[in-house]
Amino acid sequence: MTELVTIHRLADAEQDLSRAAEILRDGGLVVFPTETVYGLGGDARRDASAKKIYAAKGRPSDNPLIIHVATPEDAEPYAFTCDLYYKLARAFLPGPLTIILPKKDTIPLSTTGGLDTVAVRCPSHPVAHRLLEKCGFPVAAPSANRSGSPSPTCAAHALADLDGKVDLIIDGGDCEIGLESTIVKIDGDSLTLLRPGAITPDALSLVCPTVKIADAVLGQLKEGEKVLSPGMKYKHYAPSSPLVLLDGAPDAVLRFLQSEQATKECAILCYDEEIPLLKQKHLFPVGVKEDLAAHGKTLFHALREADATGVEVIYAHLPPKEGLGLALYNRMIRAAAHTVRTIDN
Numbered sequence: 005m006t007e008l009v010t011i012h013r014l015a016d017a018e019q020d021l022s023r024a025a026e027i028l029r030d031g032g033l034v035v036f037p038t039e040t041v042y043g044l045g046g047d048a049r050r051d052a053s054a055k056k057i058y059a060a061k062g063r064p065s066d067n068p069l070i071i072h073v074a075t076p077e078d079a080e081p082y083a084f085t086c087d088l089y090y091k092l093a094r095a096f097l098p099g100p101l102t103i104i105l106p107k108k109d110t111i112p113l114s115t116t117g118g119l120d121t122v123a124v125r126c127p128s129h130p131v132a133h134r135l136l137e138k139c140g141f142p143v144a145a146p147s148a149n150r151s152g153s154p155s156p157t158c159a160a161h162a163l164a165d166l167d168g169k170v171d172l173i174i175d176g177g178d179c180e181i182g183l184e185s186t187i188v189k190i191d192g193d194s195l196t197l198l199r200p201g202a203i204t205p206d207a208l209s210l211v212c213p214t215v216k217i218a219d220a221v222l223g224q225l226k227e228g229e230k231v232l233s234p235g236m237k238y239k240h241y242a243p244s245s246p247l248v249l250l251d252g253a254p255d256a257v258l259r260f261l262q263s264e265q266a267t268k269e270c271a272i273l274c275y276d277e278e279i280p281l282l283k284q285k286h287l288f289p290v291g292v293k294e295d296l297a298a299h300g301k302t303l304f305h306a307l308r309e310a311d312a313t314g315v316e317v318i319y320a321h322l323p324p325k326e327g328l329g330l331a332l333y334n335r336m337i338r339a340a341a342h343t344v345r346t347i348d349n
């Protein structure tokens with residue numbers, strides 16, 4: 005049985021969060037809100053909890069889990085930290101940045117998918133933060149979706165995917181960012197970006213001048229290619245109707261969408277300013293064109309809704325690769341299995 009509790013005010017949530025920490029300490033699973041997406045938490049020190057997480061998600065067990073701690077210093081017993089870790093922490097934590105460090109033996113290999121490194125994150129969401137304070141131990145938490153479906157940005161998504169598979173779901177409202185954390189690996193004095201997120205390469209480079217971008221962030225992996233971040237090799241966020249990303253001049257793309265709507269059942273993730281110019285059926289606005297933060301916040305919800313229509317094709321605009329656009333591009337290009345259609349005129 006999965007229990008659902010809703011938190012409106014942190015001050016009223018002490019009892020619920022103490023109980024959630026107790027469930028985690030006893031080896032149970034708790035879904036909790038963060039500023040990025042909802043997490044599916046278990047005690048990161050326990051082999052058995054990691055296995056339960058993989059089973060609940062239906063996720064391959066070589067895909068490592070991120071450990072969540074209340075403060076950057078709380079990672080000390082579990083990871084070998086360094087100056088650059090604390091520089092990044094001062095600039096960005098608590099917040100949507102995950103940092104890969106060499107792991108200590110206190111974290112079992114089942115949590116890190118067999119790797120000798122561990123991914124550390126300090127979420128800024130007040131509910132997540134208070135829960136982690138109460139735990140006093142690291143909580144391993146991947147996104148709280150079944151493997152292959154979009155990450156959950158509200159409790160209803162997590163419930164739809166994990167009802168009956170977790171002990172408790174904490175509803176803390178919609179996630180502010182809506183895209184998973186930025187992941188970086190520290191290599192000496194430089195950083196490698198493994199997954200783009202709300203902390204952009206430009207922001208990272210203010211703290212660390214050398215930021216490399218892993219090939220898998222933008223490109224399509226070849227069969228059997230070695231990846232730095234095992235999660236990148238799995239097909240992710242894939243709707244069951246094909247998603248096609250449209251590239252081209254705005255008016256040409258709009259004309260294409262209008263003609264497609266006239267001839268077939270399609271769902272469209274559109275900009276707000278296109279709403280009056282398109283048929284309303286199966287239309288999912290993601291914010292005005294320039295507001296990439298709004299697109300990030302609505303993307304996964306819109307994908308779930310578009311997918312639920314069961315139409316033959318879903319269209320969306322190809323995002324830019326700059327700034328926050330890189331995170332959107334990375335998620336959408338994979339959801340679309342790299343299908344981009346260029347509209348000429």
Ligand code: AMP
Pocket residue numbers: 067068069070104116119121122123145146147184185187198232233234235236
């Ligand atoms: P999720 O928890 O669903 O946001 O996915 C976690 C992502 O973090 C996966 O794509 C993993 O590949 C990546 N990750 C976690 N731990 C490590 C690690 N030790 N080294 C590299 N990537 C990691």
Ligand code: MG
Pocket residue numbers: 146147155
């Ligand atoms: Mg995930």
